[in-house]
Structures are given as C-alpha cells and as structure tokens.
Amino acid sequence: MARSYELASLSGGEAANIHKLLVSLDNPSKEIKRAIHSVAAWYDRSKIKGQRVESFTNTDGLSDLRVVSDATAADMWARFYTLTDNRPFFCDRDGIVKYSLAEIGYERRNGYSWYNTSGKDVASAYTTWLSKYGTTILASPLPNSTFNSTDSVPVMAFANKNTGSTLTKFNLIIDEQDPQIVTSYAINTSLKGLSAGEHRLIVKSEYTNGRVEADTCNITVK
Secondary structure, eight states: OOSTTOOSOEETTHHHHHHHHHHTSSSOOHHHHHHHHHHHHHHHHHOBOSEEEEEEEOTTSOEEEEEEEOTTOOOBEESEEOTTTOOBOEEOTTOOEESOGGGSOHHHHHSSOOEEOHHHHHHHHHHHHHHHHOOOEEEESOTTOEEOTTSOEEEEEEOOSOSSSOEEEEEEEETTOOOEEESSSEEEEEEOOOOSEEEEEEEEEEETTSOEEEEEEEEEEO
8 A cells, every 4th residue: 555545456557667677687587487477467357448538528617537438449457456356446535445437536536547558568568578588387376385275276377479380289287187278378277176285287388390398386285
C-alpha cells in the first residue's frame, strides 16, 4: 500500500517498467528468464478488451471521464488488479475498493491514471527478447517447492518461439507418466491429486527441424 487510494495490488503500470529493466539485462539468469516470461503472460491474460476511456461533459458542465464499450478499442490495462483474483479495481481517498471507475468521486476519477497501454510495450519488448534469449522453460512451480496434498500445483511453461522452425508439440511429463501434449507454445494448468512425496516435472518442446528443448524441476508434496 502507498497512498490511501493506492492499495496493495498487481500493477498494470509499474510492472511494465520492471519488465523493461529485466529484458535489458545481458545473459539473464534462469530466475530472470522465468520472471520475464511470467510478466508477459500476466499482461496477456490481464488485458481489457472492448472498452475505452472517453472524455465527456457531465451534468455539472465539467469535463469528466467514463468507460464505454467499443468493439474496435485498442487493448488497455488497469493500474491496479486485486491480489486474490486479478480483478481490476479502483479506489477513492477513503481507501475503499470499487470495481467501476464510475463509482469513484470526481476528483480522483479525473486526477489519476486508472488505465494505461503499458502492455503493448511489454509485448513488443518480449518479442525482441525472445529472439535472443528465449528457451523452453518451466516458469512455475519453482524448483524444490513444497506443497500440501490439498493444493493445486500451478504449472506454467513456455516453449521457444524463435528456433527457426515450427513447434510440433509441447509436452508436460510428470513422474515419467504419459505426457500431456499441447500444440501451443505455452502451458498454463493446475495439477491436483498428487500423492505425498517427491515429484519430477519435465517440459519438452519438439520442432519440425528436429530440435528438442527441455526443462525440469522437482517438487515435494507433504
């Protein structure tokens, strides 16, 4: 939390600057690569489509802002998203969460940047970065993570888009079982019902030119 109307959140604004810093680093570590992939994926799934912010004159004769539906509108992102369910939210000086800009008082509604287009810069920088450093990677879970038997284990993985050949399949293999096969470059799923003990996760991407890339991590369920 910062100012009274800046609650703890995932930020559709500030996160873009962090991403910009990370993609500028030479020879990024695996941890940095995970973060770069994860930020780009978050922006992609958090974009707001079919809406735009427009200026209008309200009933008091004042210049005001409102959100309207527009199927042709460019994608935009909220300044703040909830930590629990990634829902865009807004807040007045009273610190009370609202889910519509129209619910915010005139002064804060017009005196703060509630929406932005930072995700466009993230996508562009990510595409450029992939051509240099993109490799198949497990972004989550982190290696040697520990989960309870009742948890859903979040699995997010990415294949390299820029190997110079076409992806034929992307596999998720758990404990040498039959792979879960997808044809897109990314896996975003949750695993349930893993037994107590050690488990090994492998992601493997295969390309038409014969190239194979893989990443592995071990996790513990207690």
